[in-house]
Amino acid sequence: MRKSACSRSLGLLAGTFMLAGVASAAWAEKHAFEMTIEDTRMTLVDKQTFHTFAFNGQVPAPLIHVKEGDEISVHVMNLTSLPHSIHWHGLLQRGTWRQDGVPGVTQEAIKPGEDFTYTFVAEPSGTLWYHCHVNVNEHVAMRGMWGPFIVDPVKPVALERKVTKDYILMLSDWSSEWAEKPGYGGVPGDVFDYFTINGKAFPDSQPIRVSKGDVVRMRLIGAGELTHSIHIHGHIFKVAFKDGRPLPQPFEADTIMVGPGERYDLIFEADNPGRWMIHDHVDSHTMNGEKPMGGLMAVIEYSEIANDDAFYDWKDKQFEPDFYYEESLKKAHGMHEAKVFKGQAIQ
């Protein structure tokens, strides 16, 4: 109700923004996105719900996928009862520091019912992300205010040109004590007891489906409070990018620590048909509350292998094809919402 009037009246404005003082290349596209922040109830796993402040009603927030040098404007409408902002983590904001989204430093926070338009150039390329910068201990740590921002490079490096399957995995942590107490929580001493990939905990997470011969890119984004130690079974990956930047010398590993705010892009060839775990090796991060073998886990499934073993946890799994943004990443540049991440509006 609150939403409709405001976003309708501001919709026109957003299409006609101007970039002030920012040079852009000939190939640059212009993108104008509309975003709301809405009280939204998400389900992490089973019956564990969480009151979030969701961008466009989804957690993770919509994928922004553009090309290096593109001109971006995002019109944000705050439909919650608390102040917010958006920081574009990793974007340089060259010449546009007032678009950086830090309340008390680059702008005033966006008050309830108010709006703000961010205007900037997509630079540099790589795996970036965005999140609220108000009371990050609560809003980022456990109100789901984060989404992926992927900038395709003008000149991709050799390693990434071979990629056939592109996945995004946002890692986060939740303290169920604060699930239904918006405006509170995220304080020293909190016990984190739910752990998610793209907002879902095992077994409500999704398989990552590949075929032999695929070259897989996994974009890991540390979106929460804790550090995760991500292990992939059956493969050695190359750590190819750190924070969106290509490493001068990629190195091999089977486990990678991802700290808050960090991004690692892993690249490996799918050359070993089977069913392979990918999970956090921090042992307690594979819990759902006090129930073992949940949390930050998923399975890489090869199309060559049938999933009909009676013992297989995901034997009858209903597959959601865009859970790792794999479908959205194939679409034209722009902002892409996904049904799988939508929650329930809280009036």
Add this chain to the structure above:
Amino acid sequence: MRKSACSRSLGLLAGTFMLAGVASAAWAEKHAFEMTIEDTRMTLVDKQTFHTFAFNGQVPAPLIHVKEGDEISVHVMNLTSLPHSIHWHGLLQRGTWRQDGVPGVTQEAIKPGEDFTYTFVAEPSGTLWYHCHVNVNEHVAMRGMWGPFIVDPVKPVALERKVTKDYILMLSDWSSEWAEKPGYGGVPGDVFDYFTINGKAFPDSQPIRVSKGDVVRMRLIGAGELTHSIHIHGHIFKVAFKDGRPLPQPFEADTIMVGPGERYDLIFEADNPGRWMIHDHVDSHTMNGEKPMGGLMAVIEYSEIANDDAFYDWKDKQFEPDFYYEESLKKAHGMHEAKVFKGQAIQ
């Protein structure tokens, strides 16, 4: 009692396994290992005991030390009253994904009183390890279900060919609240209050003895729940391997963070006779419960320096020569148990 009958009757079988569908090189050896999982009481330090589910009654589990390409079979007998499995962390299981040891994904968990034979090729080379994959929050984090798996490379890199002293250090964490409550524990909010190298806390850990001119390799394995920041005094080491893989460009450091599941091989020349601490720089990890200066600490002792200072904590230390697997690593390839890691059987 439970043990004898089963392992005797299965002993013959284990020697006659066959590898299905796995190619192996001409030089490959075949190894057939027998392993039990047993309720075992370990002493971490002083009077702090812990109920573990120990492989062959020891924590860490027996060293498996083979050559790249060797054909391995491990016959496991579960003598505890809870289900288990073994995941071979870092082993590729190329063509043998059903040997990967993940219950609900690659196999059914091994029930109490039942057995399972894992059959696979030792690939890739490097510092690998193995651990249970059932309820990892409890079984890995605090029931001692982990051991080292070292695969010698067919073609060692230059740096490792110089090594004269080879040590394994498995790092782990324990929450004494659950010490005598097997089947429980490892839940969000747990307070970890004991911290060990190869299952022992200072001062019950052991010195690392070197001589001037030695080239030392330390294989650090993050086997527990927490991240450790390992600092070595008096030396700059090269970080030479990550997860068993040689780094394309080793780098120098005096402190290295080791996360859960990660392995780092450090190599340095012992060129500075003295008595040097090696310890976790996470300050509280040098506690035994609430007693300071314990936990994850040891001393590198040079043979050139006498240990007779009156103030030296380890002046009268009884030396256990295989505590860092240094003796076992010199033996012929195979599986090696060590008396120093044996606990007390729980009937």
Add this chain to the structure above:
Amino acid sequence: MRKSACSRSLGLLAGTFMLAGVASAAWAEKHAFEMTIEDTRMTLVDKQTFHTFAFNGQVPAPLIHVKEGDEISVHVMNLTSLPHSIHWHGLLQRGTWRQDGVPGVTQEAIKPGEDFTYTFVAEPSGTLWYHCHVNVNEHVAMRGMWGPFIVDPVKPVALERKVTKDYILMLSDWSSEWAEKPGYGGVPGDVFDYFTINGKAFPDSQPIRVSKGDVVRMRLIGAGELTHSIHIHGHIFKVAFKDGRPLPQPFEADTIMVGPGERYDLIFEADNPGRWMIHDHVDSHTMNGEKPMGGLMAVIEYSEIANDDAFYDWKDKQFEPDFYYEESLKKAHGMHEAKVFKGQAIQ
């Protein structure tokens, strides 16, 4: 009172030390420093005070800034009622292992009222530090017993020769429960609720002032119990040094994890005038107790940008020019105290 008699009588001695068995180069300077350890009350932020054992009454401890190969002697007088020592973290102590400062291993702890003189050569070069090695869980984690030790290299690498602004940031964590209970605290289960850069939490930390064209070096030192994930807005930095050692191949990032004991030197060009956050991305580390948006945060201010926005938190900030040691680092080699770090003596 306790202090004056002892330090006066020992002052002469300290100027005439001799280095035993240590070769030094022709250009080496000799430095003799006087240091006390004193019960000192520091203010972290607002009204949150902490009882520390401060070197020369300041937290962080005085900057020691010398050249590679210099001969150092530090005469330490313990004026507190608890035992202490000084470990020179990262210094090789080649041939001088008894100067390494580890009680029970290289020396007896320095008892209350007693003194000790450390004598060694400044080697290797880089960002090093020093700290007490007695009951580190309390003395290092939350009694402020740490300071920076910068050794200029004889042959600087190309990247560091371009630096125009040199800053030191020591990161630490505090558990307010133990603020006024010296001799206690730093135990498993502690809740850390204050987080500081150079001993101060936002908004009582200080801006980092640069001008367009500056080449900035930030020397991050993990001096506390926890791991910090430091993010700089608006810039991509090169991770140039790890633990004082130049990386063979610096890599780019916008976020860097700094564990306990680790040091990372970041180098970047100040090419993007604006107001940019630098902060810990561990969300709860931006708290002061239960108050959001404090802790481990600061702002990089460009001289090209006015600070007069009404919304700016630091609009009327009183600037302390040596807060990141930037002035002290320009002085002649030696030991440099700074008024901004001095606390209040506790009698």
